[in-house]
Amino acid sequence: MHTHKGGEGECFFHTGRPAVTRCKQCGKPLCSDCRLVTEDGLFCSDKCAQTTGVFVKRSQNLEKKRSGRRKGVPAGLIRFIVFLIIIVVIYKLGRQLIAQGFFEKLLQTIKKP
Ligand SMILES: [Zn+2]
Ligand SMILES: [Zn+2]
Incomplete structure (x- = not known):
């Protein structure tokens, strides 16, 4: 990678032509x-585009798998x-109400005419 034609x-590919971009x-x-x-x-060539394309798709698939796992497990766990x-x-509320005699009072109020 140290045999670049021309300078920065x-x-x-074209000596003397100004570069407007760089291969990704x-x-x-x-x-x-x-x-x-x-x-x-x-990119500079199809080869470079394909190399990056394969890498991008691979990393996208990995991210999908990871995020799928992340979203899948905690959703059920939170529920x-x-x-x-x-x-x-x-x-706890039920026990507290029973301790306070809430249901007995409630029954009494229902029984009362
Ligand atoms: Zn060129
Ligand atoms: Zn390239």
Whole structure:
């Protein structure tokens, strides 16, 4: 990678032509005629575009798998924790009300005409 034609700011393929961009994969300076525009970015050749494209798709797939796991497990876990909290609150509240004689009072008020 130390055999670049010309200096910095000059197209890798055209001596004397000013470079407008660099290859995203190998970093070669490129003029407006040499740059290859793809959905993954600007490249010097199909080979570089494919190399980056494969890498991008691979990392995207990995991210999807990771985020899928991240989203999948905690969603159920959070629901389970919320369910447990509700059960505990209802249980404690019920016990408190029984201790205070709430239900007995309630029954008495119902029985009273
Ligand atoms: Zn390249
Ligand atoms: Zn060029």
